[in-house]
Amino acid sequence: MNCTVVGLPSAPGLSGCLSTTINSSNSGGNGGSGAEDSYHTAMPTVAGYKWRLVLAYDGTRYAGWQYQQSPPTIQCILENALTRATKLERKDLHLVGASRTDAGVHAWGQVAHFVTPFNYGSLENIHAALNGILPSDIRVREISPAMPEFHARFSVKRKIYHYKIYNDTIMDPFQHHFAYHSVYKLNTDVMREAATYFIGKHDFSAFANASRNDRVPNPVKHIFRFDVYEMGALLQLEVEGSGFLYRQVRNMVALLFQIGKEAIPPHIVPEILATRDRKELAKYVLSAPPHGLCLVSINYNEDHLRLPSGCPTNSFGRHRSITKCKLPFY
Structure with missing residues (x-):
C-alpha cells in the first residue's frame, strides 16, 4: 500500500x-x-x-x-x-x-x-x-x-496491568492463552486484604527479580491501587503504579495467589516488603506465569501529549466502503 x-x-x-x-x-x-x-x-x-x-x-x-x-x-x-x-x-x-x-x-x-x-x-x-x-x-x-x-x-506517569486467573476445575479453552488456570478455590476476600498492603510508596526490592541489565533502577515505586475483581470463574487483578521493576507484578500476583489458597496469611506482605530481599519472597513463591499478564494502559504527562502544529490529526484506523455490492448473497 x-x-x-x-x-x-x-x-x-x-x-x-x-x-x-x-x-x-x-x-x-x-x-x-x-x-x-x-x-x-x-x-x-x-x-x-x-x-x-x-x-x-x-x-x-x-x-x-x-x-x-x-x-x-x-x-x-x-x-x-x-x-x-x-x-x-x-x-x-x-x-x-x-x-x-x-x-x-x-x-x-x-x-x-x-x-x-x-x-x-x-x-x-x-x-x-x-x-x-x-x-x-x-x-x-x-x-x-x-x-x-x-x-x-x-514521559510516563502511571501504568496499569491486569493479571487474569481462571478459578475453576475445568479451564475455559478460550482463556487458555490469556489466563492462569487455578484448580484451587481462591479466597478473594483475603486476596483483597493482602493487596491493600501493596498500596502506597514502598521499596519493592523483595519483589523484583535480578535484571540482566547492568543499570540499577530505583526500587521505590508508588502503587495507587490494587483491585481484585470476580467475573464468574475469572479473577482479574488490576494494579496501577508509577512504574514496576522486573517481574514485580508477576511476583506480587504469585504471593496473592498463595494467600488466596490460604497457604499463608495476608500480613505476610508487609513483612516481606520490609526485608527488601528477593530471597525472602522466594521462600514462599515463584513468579506467576507470564501469559496471565497484560499491559492495559499507560498514562502520560499531559503537557507532553499536546498535538504539535502543522502535523496531521490522529489516526484510529478507517472503515472500508464500497459503492456497489457485487456479491448480493454474501
Missing part, C-alpha cells in the same frame, strides 16, 4: 512536529529481559518528526518487547514493518517502547514512538500500511504526531 509523505523538516509552519531529543538505548538487547521500568541515560539530539504509536499484541509467540531477531520480539517485528512502510533504515527510526514486556506477556495499551525525517499529510495510509504488514497478533491501534518533549518511556 502506497504511503504518501509531504513536507520536509525545514518546511515552513511545520516546526511544531520537529523532534529534538530521542533515546536510542532501546534499539538493542535481549528480548527476554522484561524490565518494565526505564533508566535515564543521555539522550542525543535527533532532528525529525516524532510519531506516537498505541499497540496491542498477543505475546504468546514472542520473546518479549526488546529487540532481538531469534526468537523474534515485538520490537523486531514492528521495526521490520516500519522499515518497509517508511523506506527508512532501522537505525534512523529510533523506535522506543514504553515498557519492555517479558516473553509471553500481552498488551492492549503499549506505547512507542519513532522518528522520520519527513512529515505526513495524513496518517491513515501509514496506519493501514503497518497493519497490513504486521502479523494478525500485533495491531497498531492509533498513530498520532508527538511533541518534541514526548518520550514513550520517560
